[in-house]
Amino acid sequence: MATLEEKGQSASTERLKEFLREMLLIRRFEEKVEERFRAGELPGFLHVAIGQEAVAVGVCRALEEGDVIASTHRAHGHTIAKGTHPNEVMAELYGKVEGTSHGYGGSMHLYDVERGNLGANAVVGGGLPGIVGAALAFKLRGEPRVAVAFFGDGATNIGTFHESLNLAQLWMVPAVFVCENNRYAESTPAKQHLPIEDMTKRAEAYGMTSMAVDGQDVEAVYEAARKALKQARDGRGPVFVVADCVRLSGHYVGDPQVYRPKEEILELRKSRDPIELLRARLELADEDWEEMDREATRIAEDSVEFAKKGTDPRPEDALKNVYA
Amino acid sequence: MAQVLPAEHDVRRIIGDGDGVADGEVEGLDDAALLDLYRAMVLLRTYDERSVVYHSQGRVGTYAIFWGHEAIQAGSALALADEDWIFPSYRESAIGLLRGMTPETVLSWWRGHPAGWWNPREFRIASITVPIATHVPHAVGYAWGARLKGESACALVYFGDGATSEGAFHEGANFAAVMRAPVVLLCNNNQWAISTPLSAQTRAEFLADKAAGYGMPGVRVDGGDVLAVYQATSEALARARAGHGPTFVEALTYRCAPHVTADDPTAYWDAQRVERERENECLGRYDRYLRRLGVLSDELAEDARDDALERMKSGIAAAEALPPPDPEVVFASAYVDPPPTLREG
Numbered sequence: 146m147a148t149l150e151e152k153g154q155s156a157s158t159e160r161l162k163e164f165l166r167e168m169l170l171i172r173r174f175e176e177k178v179e180e181r182f183r184a185g186e187l188p189g190f191l192h193v194a195i196g197q198e199a200v201a202v203g204v205c206r207a208l209e210e211g212d213v214i215a216s217t218h219r220a221h222g223h224t225i226a227k228g229t230h231p232n233e234v235m236a237e238l239y240g241k242v243e244g245t246s247h248g249y250g251g252s253m254h255l256y257d258v259e260r261g262n263l264g265a266n267a268v269v270g271g272g273l274p275g276i277v278g279a280a281l282a283f284k285l286r287g288e289p290r291v292a293v294a295f296f297g298d299g300a301t302n303i304g305t306f307h308e309s310l311n312l313a314q315l316w317m318v319p320a321v322f323v324c325e326n327n328r329y330a331e332s333t334p335a336k337q338h339l340p341i342e343d344m345t346k347r348a349e350a351y352g353m354t355s356m357a358v359d360g361q362d363v364e365a366v367y368e369a370a371r372k373a374l375k376q377a378r379d380g381r382g383p384v385f386v387v388a389d390c391v392r393l394s395g396h397y398v399g400d401p402q403v404y405r406p407k408e409e410i411l412e413l414r415k416s417r418d419p420i421e422l423l424r425a426r427l428e429l430a431d432e433d434w435e436e437m438d439r440e441a442t443r444i445a446e447d448s449v450e451f452a453k454k455g456t457d458p459r460p461e462d463a464l465k466n467v468y469a
Numbered sequence: 470m471a472q473v474l475p476a477e478h479d480v481r482r483i484i485g486d487g488d489g490v491a492d493g494e495v496e497g498l499d500d501a502a503l504l505d506l507y508r509a510m511v512l513l514r515t516y517d518e519r520s521v522v523y524h525s526q527g528r529v530g531t532y533a534i535f536w537g538h539e540a541i542q543a544g545s546a547l548a549l550a551d552e553d554w555i556f557p558s559y560r561e562s563a564i565g566l567l568r569g570m571t572p573e574t575v576l577s578w579w580r581g582h583p584a585g586w587w588n589p590r591e592f593r594i595a596s597i598t599v600p601i602a603t604h605v606p607h608a609v610g611y612a613w614g615a616r617l618k619g620e621s622a623c624a625l626v627y628f629g630d631g632a633t634s635e636g637a638f639h640e641g642a643n644f645a646a647v648m649r650a651p652v653v654l655l656c657n658n659n660q661w662a663i664s665t666p667l668s669a670q671t672r673a674e675f676l677a678d679k680a681a682g683y684g685m686p687g688v689r690v691d692g693g694d695v696l697a698v699y700q701a702t703s704e705a706l707a708r709a710r711a712g713h714g715p716t717f718v719e720a721l722t723y724r725c726a727p728h729v730t731a732d733d734p735t736a737y738w739d740a741q742r743v744e745r746e747r748e749n750e751c752l753g754r755y756d757r758y759l760r761r762l763g764v765l766s767d768e769l770a771e772d773a774r775d776d777a778l779e780r781m782k783s784g785i786a787a788a789e790a791l792p793p794p795d796p797e798v799v800f801a802s803a804y805v806d807p808p809p810t811l812r813e814g
Contacts, residue, residue: 151655302643311634314672340646347682352672409513 153325193220196393199419205367215272222267235448241455270303280318299330360390476677476687483696509543515777540751544698556608572784602632605641612650631662646683651709659724680717692722
């Protein structure tokens, strides 16, 4: 018979395998997005989350039913991790009615309110005030729900970040602020836009609890998120979580990244790829990995087929949802 | 990258209480300089008290009272070099008096007369900013520009406790730190944003802690102690001029007057606290300090007061003697090329 400890370990391993499956799905989805964008099939401007899958999955898996998130311009990973089917996300990127925003939004306006996704946001720092508002509503209604904002290091320089964290702490609302610190604001490296090395110091301005976590380690993200969510849910105030992570792709699809040494990405891909790190840790057999990879690739490919067969919105409907 | 320093939590003081707390002194301030500070405070106090009277007589419009904040204003402004720029909020409307501006000009501003529109370059004082904190980025931009041009000028920006909750403050302070702009961020923490107390403004225990998030020094100083403000500002300026970037100075005080002449603070403030704070107001404290030192006599004090009153009397007379402005002047500086609708009118 398995001991309690062994049972715990096997449950944890199973969970990590699930995390890996989901991170891999996001990776293959994003690679497909890059491919179809370069083929000229996707309109607009796209930002993929390659390299940051562990934050999306680690945080979203720690959420409970009823919790909500707000995403950023780099939203595909968060949206899939929050439960929207890749078909609906891809259809949205193709601008189809079957998309999660019915083709009206596109990559930077992925909404899925039913699944607790209050939306991607093209405006840097734009999602934070909405999350404070949602959290305030949960508090006023006495609901045990938490609202989570994702944003990048660049957003911490924006006024809405400051106003949101100040009010969240003042009103002690159940919110968690997850900073995905990939050390680039588009093409601006942190040393040119951040006056401090330790981002958690920003929380001192509000008297807020902060924690730092390795954003490439999905288990660490998951544990930190659980802790932060618990504090928020228990009414002990919001938490500022800084996840150090790496952007293994350009800012946008097609970004030549002339501002970044080529070796940097090559090195990071070797040493800091969250999927490879987890795969190595789980010591997966090659056939298990290949099986997992085939499944993720199939779902990503299916999403493209689904999207291509979708319906184009009618031009006369363009103004339909503008005003109530 | 800059090392993040913990903010100072002890409130800096120089002036004692004439009893258990001993008087200190500021190095480099001789008797003449001490009296300059005194006269500056008296001038500001007189301007403020007369303005409230003029308002009640219908001679100036709604007026933002700064009674009790003279130590912060005079202590910081006199620490500046001539070339340094001042970015005032509405609470520092009369700061120009300390740089040779006449009461006529400032009173004209409050009378809504174009004679109150001073030329910022002439006094190195930017226009008065009424929206909260929007001038923080202006000051930072000016200071950064000066640094890029290799000039030694710094900027001093005044704002209140309420402004620290504004996005513009955050963006300005952050940018200043990143660019090491030579600017002094001087927060007049008078505990009230109109009728909102500090406790309903932020949960941060000390406003000076805001500095940690920018990696700049945060200093707390007694805002009723003109010498402490002078010293903290001087240190911040020296840092800025040496290329080390901005400093956040929290000057702690308590607003003992209405927010503006249109406000009735008895609806929200603590009357007993106000009574106590008034007894300990900054000009009286400095007056007693100088007398303990033997620097100030009745005669000098009376002189300062008479001179200030005389300036105000002639200032209001001159402002009232100005011809009413041509309404078209409203449009004079609005457009380089006025749109057709305006030209036709």
